[in-house]
Amino acid sequence: MGLFGGTAPLLRQFTQICKTFHQNQANYGKMAAALRPKKAKSTxxxxxxxxxxxxxxxxxxxxxxxxxxxxxxxxxxxxxxxxxxxxxxxxxxxxxxxxxxxxxxxxxxxxxxxxxxxxxxxxxxxxxxxxxxxxxxxxxxxxxxxxxxxxxxxxxxxxxxxxxxxxxxxxxxxxxxxxxxxxxxxxxxxxxxxxxxxxxxSMADVGLIGYPNAGKSTLLHALTRAKPKVAPYAFTTLRPHLGIVQYQDHVQLTIADLPGLVPNAHRNKGLGIQFLKHAERCTLLLFVLDASVEQPWTHYDQLMHELQQFGGRLAKRPQLVVANKMDDEASAENFEELQRRLQQPVLGISAKMGHNLAQLLINIRASYECHKSQTEEPS
The missing domain is CATH 2.70.210.12 (GTP1/OBG domain)
Known part of the structure; x- marks a missing residue:
C-alpha cells in the first residue's frame, strides 16, 4: 500500500492536465477575448x-x-x-x-x-x-x-x-x-x-466618431485605462485622447476619442477640418450614435455626408455602428427603427452601465483583422 498510495494524486493531476489540454484544443482558433485591466486607474x-x-x-x-x-x-x-x-x-x-x-x-x-x-x-x-x-x-x-x-x-x-x-x-x-x-x-x-x-x-487603429455628447468619452473610459474628461455638455473633448485595449493573444489596439462633429464641418464649422484630419489618421471608424435622441439615424447620414464632402477615401474606411445609451427608456424603439433604416449591423450598448461592451470589443477585433487581411499584399 505504501508503494501505490502516492500514485492517486499523480493520476488525478494527469487527468486534469489532459482535460485542460482538450479544452484548449476546442477553443483554439476562436477570437481572443479582451483582457480587463486589473490595475486601478491613475489618480x-x-x-x-x-x-x-x-x-x-x-x-x-x-x-x-x-x-x-x-x-x-x-x-x-x-x-x-x-x-x-x-x-x-x-x-x-x-x-x-x-x-x-x-x-x-x-x-x-x-x-x-x-x-x-x-x-x-x-x-x-x-x-x-x-x-x-x-x-x-x-x-x-x-x-x-x-x-x-x-x-x-x-x-x-x-x-x-x-x-x-x-x-x-x-x-x-x-x-x-x-x-x-x-x-x-x-x-x-x-x-x-x-x-x-x-x-x-497613423494615429490609432479605431477612431470614435459621433455628435457632441454622444458618449464617446464615456465609452473610451469604459473600454480602456484612459481618463478623458466626461461631462453632460457638448464639446467636452477638444483634443484627441487615446486608450489601448489588450487581447489574450497579446494583440493591442489603440482607440482614439475624437472631438465631436457638427454639420458643415467640411466648411470648417466647429472644429471642422481639424476633426476630419484626426479621423483620417484612423484605420477603423466606430460611429457612436445616441439612441435616446429623436431620429438618431439622421446623425449617421450627416456624419457620412461630412466624411464624403471632405474627400479622399475617408468615407470608404471600414466602419462599425453602435447605438449608445440603451439604458434610456426611449432608446428601445429608436434602436429598432435605426436597424431598419441603416440596413447594416448595429450593436446596442450602454457605455455608462457597461452593457454589451465585451461583444463590442469582439466586433472591433474581427473588423480590424478582416481589414488587415485585405490590405496585406500577397506573397
Whole structure:
C-alpha cells in the first residue's frame, strides 16, 4: 500500500492536465477575448492629450566667430597671426523612433546649440552637437507652403530640418604672401530658421466618431485605462485622447476619442477640418450614435455626408455602428427603427452601465483583422 498510495494524486493531476489540454484544443482558433485591466486607474488629475499634428520652428545653431590674434614669443615678438577658426553650429534633426508615440514632447521652437569661438594659438572652436528630436515612425514633415519635404517612414530615418551656421575664419586663414599680418576675421553666420508642420500618418487603429455628447468619452473610459474628461455638455473633448485595449493573444489596439462633429464641418464649422484630419489618421471608424435622441439615424447620414464632402477615401474606411445609451427608456424603439433604416449591423450598448461592451470589443477585433487581411499584399 505504501508503494501505490502516492500514485492517486499523480493520476488525478494527469487527468486534469489532459482535460485542460482538450479544452484548449476546442477553443483554439476562436477570437481572443479582451483582457480587463486589473490595475486601478491613475489618480492623476491632469489630462493627457494626444498630439498628432504640431507646428514647429527649427533654428540652427550659430557658427562660432573667428579670432584675431598674433603670436608673441620671447625670441620673436612678431611671430605672425595665430587666430583660430570658430566651430560650426549644430543642426536640428528629426529622427523616426519606436520610443515615442505622439508629438506631445516636441517643443514649438527647436534651437540647436551654437559653435564655440576660435581662440589664439591656432585653436579652433568646438563644433556644437546636433539637436536630435525623436518623432514617431510615419511622421510627415511639411514646409510652410504645405508641401511634403520629409517622410520618416522607417525607424532611425533622419531629416535635417535646419542646418547650423559654419564657423567663421580666424586671421590665420587670411595670411598671404603680401599680407603677413591680417587684422580681420569672420563672424559665424546664423543657422537656418524654418517653420514646419509635423503630422502623423497613423494615429490609432479605431477612431470614435459621433455628435457632441454622444458618449464617446464615456465609452473610451469604459473600454480602456484612459481618463478623458466626461461631462453632460457638448464639446467636452477638444483634443484627441487615446486608450489601448489588450487581447489574450497579446494583440493591442489603440482607440482614439475624437472631438465631436457638427454639420458643415467640411466648411470648417466647429472644429471642422481639424476633426476630419484626426479621423483620417484612423484605420477603423466606430460611429457612436445616441439612441435616446429623436431620429438618431439622421446623425449617421450627416456624419457620412461630412466624411464624403471632405474627400479622399475617408468615407470608404471600414466602419462599425453602435447605438449608445440603451439604458434610456426611449432608446428601445429608436434602436429598432435605426436597424431598419441603416440596413447594416448595429450593436446596442450602454457605455455608462457597461452593457454589451465585451461583444463590442469582439466586433472591433474581427473588423480590424478582416481589414488587415485585405490590405496585406500577397506573397
Amino acid at each position: 492623476r488629475k491632469e489630462p493627457q492629450y494626444f498630439s498628432d499634428s504640431k507646428q514647429v520652428r527649427a533654428v540652427g545653431g550659430k557658427g562660432g566667430d573667428g579670432c584675431v590674434s598674433f603670436l608673441q614669443l620671447w625670441c620673436n615678438e612678431r611671430a605672425g597671426p595665430d587666430g583660430g577658426d570658430g566651430g560650426s553650429g549644430g543642426h536640428v534633426v528629426f529622427q523616426a523612433s519606436n520610443d515615442v508615440r505622439n508629438l506631445n514632447h516636441v517643443s514649438s521652437v527647436l534651437r540647436a546649440e551654437p559653435g564655440n569661438n576660435g581662440t589664439a594659438k591656432d585653436c579652433h572652436g568646438k563644433n556644437a552637437k546636433h539637436t536630435v528630436v525623436k518623432v514617431p515612425i510615419g511622421t510627415v514633415v511639411r514646409n510652410a507652403q504645405g508641401l511634403i519635404v520629409g517622410d520618416l517612414a522607417h525607424a532611425d530615418l533622419m531629416f535635417v530640418a535646419a542646418r547650423g551656421g559654419a564657423g567663421g575664419k580666424g586671421n590665420r586663414f587670411f595670411t598671404t604672401d603680401t599680407e603677413n599680418s591680417p587684422k580681420v576675421c569672420e563672424y559665424g553666420p546664423p543657422g537656418e530658421d524654418i517653420k514646419y508642420t509635423l503630422e502623423l500618418r
